[in-house]
Amino acid sequence: MQIVVRVPASSANLGPGFDCMGMALDWFDDVTLTTQPAGIDVDVTGEGAEDVPRDASHLIVSTFLTGLESLGVTPPRGLRLTAHNSIPHGRGLGSSSAAITAGLLLAWAYAHPASQPDRKWMERIGTRLEGHADNVAAVILGGLAIAWGTADAGRAISAPLSGDLRALAYIPHRAVPTRRAREALPAQVSHADATANTGRAALLVHALAQRPDLLLDATEDWLHQRYRAELMPESAALVAQLRAGGHAAIISGAGPTVIVLGTEEMLDELARTPFKGFDRRLLHVGGPAHIVSISEN
Incomplete structure (x- = not known):
């Protein structure tokens, strides 16, 4: 067989x-x-x-x-x-x-x-x-x-997902073991951070399905990305730079790849922009x- x-x-x-x-x-x-x-x-x-x-x-x-x-x-x-x-x-x-x-x-x-x-x-x-x-x-x-x-x-x-949703990936040349990324997380977080994250996660479901214009707010995180920044400083800096420019940038999984979510129109110009130390790839769902x-x- x-x-x-x-x-x-x-x-x-x-x-x-x-x-x-x-x-x-x-x-x-x-x-x-x-x-x-x-x-x-x-x-x-x-x-x-x-x-x-x-x-x-x-x-x-x-x-x-x-x-x-x-x-x-x-x-x-x-x-x-x-x-x-x-x-x-x-x-x-x-x-x-x-x-x-x-x-x-x-x-x-x-x-x-x-x-x-x-x-x-x-x-x-x-x-x-x-x-x-x-x-x-x-x-x-x-x-x-x-x-x-x-x-x-x-x-x-x-x-459900918006039919024109895209993911622009910036892939760094070095890896970060998932085990180390897990170990960087605290055992506990504050009630305020948990509450903030819950609201943004709920908003994210709606933004991904119907309101991509809300993706910048909807992708804000308090639970994991800040704690892993020391393991992937270049990726953390790129996320900060992109978000300051109005792009819904996140760390993908345990990192260190950076993903920017948006429609093809929202990502068109950015998809042509290189960043040193990263390969880039525009992806469909x-x-x-x-x-x-x-x-x-």
């Missing part, structure tokens, strides 16, 4: 939506799994190819095996994974969530090749593996995802992870 899947990048938090909001972007990794008589072979090209393992510990392979175990399906005797990575690693663009989602999608397609993927199952297992649902939900559902936790699982829904094809070897 050969299974081909495609998974999008994503931007989590979107300013005030810390650990509960994420958006898929039209920037994709392509993954092929082929069964074989024995052994595990991993062939990776593109972003991070020199850093990822080439055995069963590869995140897509380990997630594939975990997914099959959850589904009660015996894994193939051997497999070959071929991945072409386009999504940058360690830049806050959801590369690990894309890998986890790819593994789960491959597992579902292997176990149930004639059925549409059970995305609620994918959300449940993906959240357990990732630790929080914002990126994973966006990759699984596409578009804008709002995630929340329950007593026994993470849940998520798709939310991405669709969900999907199975491209399933065939016999």
Whole structure:
């Protein structure tokens, strides 16, 4: 059997939506799994190819095996994974969530090749593996995802987006490990900061759907970006510069990529503006992870 899947990048938090909001972007990794008589072979090209393992510990392979175990399906005797990575690693663009989602999608397609993927199952297992649902939900559902936790699982829904919404990404040349970005956060924040963030997160849902002119106010954050600034000073300075110019700039996920949200008209001039130390890319909202094809070897 050969299974081909495609998974999008994503931007989590979107300013005030810390650990509960994420958006898929039209920037994709392509993954092929082929069964074989024995052994595990991993062939990776593109972003991070020199850093990822080439055995069963590869995140897509380990997630594939975990997914099959959850589904009660015996894994193939051997497999070959071929991945072409386009999504940058360690830049806050959801590369690990894309890998986890790819593994789960491959597992579902292997176990149930004639059925549409059970995305609620994918959300449940993906959240357990990732630790929080914002990126994973966006990759699984596409578009804008709002995630929340329950007593026994993470849940998520798709939310409406303005059809002309774009994301202008400024990607720095160096990575920041997500673990370090997490460690920079305080254990507690003030009631005033939590209240302010709640109001802006609520406004952000409306701004993304109907009022992009409100995105500058709607993307203001008090919970995470200021605490991570020392880890990514160039990105923090760029966010401050862009916001002072009236642009809805945020740190994407755990950083250090900077995302500016707006319509194509709002971002047109800025999209032609370079900043030293950053690559730039104008992105559309991405669709969900999907199975491209399933065939016999």
